[in-house]
Amino acid sequence: DAMVIQNPRYQVTQFGKPVTLSCSQTLNHNVMYWYQQKSSQAPKLLFHYYDKDFNNEADTPDNFQSRRPNTSFCFLDIRSPGLGDAAMYLCATSRVRDRSNQPQHFGDGTRLSIL
């Protein structure tokens, strides 16, 4: 089945220690997104890629970076995690075709804990 896969499901890191979360997709969608979702809060868009074009949200901290080496993979790098970065990180994909709306397809998320 075509899907969005996030690894790992649970990640524990130390305060200040860099961490990378990964996302892969078999849907061949041209757009990939990273969201941060804290408990009982709305998913918050951090950035997205349209093909290789990277787009950062204005309020995304510099501590968060992303890489998309090819269509299938996208990584979220947190350079120096702080306690406030503990959250669920959701990867999503969509195919943008003209004005037709395509729903986003989400991975199961990576729950990040900071010690």
Added chain:
Amino acid sequence: GQNIDQPTEMTATEGAIVQINCTYQTSGFNGLFWYQQHAGEAPTFLSYNVLDGLEEKGRFSSFLSRSKGYSYLLLKELQMKDSASYLCAVRAGTYKYIFGTGTRLKVLA
């Protein structure tokens, strides 16, 4: 600013009908989506509206009024497995999706 409001929590009985409301104020509008999210899992797509009116999909229906900035999700014949959070999301730009905080629905036997 961008704002989406949903009730925090609702409770309903198995077999009943429940309506979850969503109001929005966004800088742009290119459609409204409803997602279901079980605890610890990914949001899954339920329905989409871009024109005013009702869209029906089995036990789920969604309604949109663009002039009022209002949508609702209607769930019929509630089942225990429908206990989840329901997220309203507006596509405010080509790639910009703004989510509400979700409505946590509890279905009681």
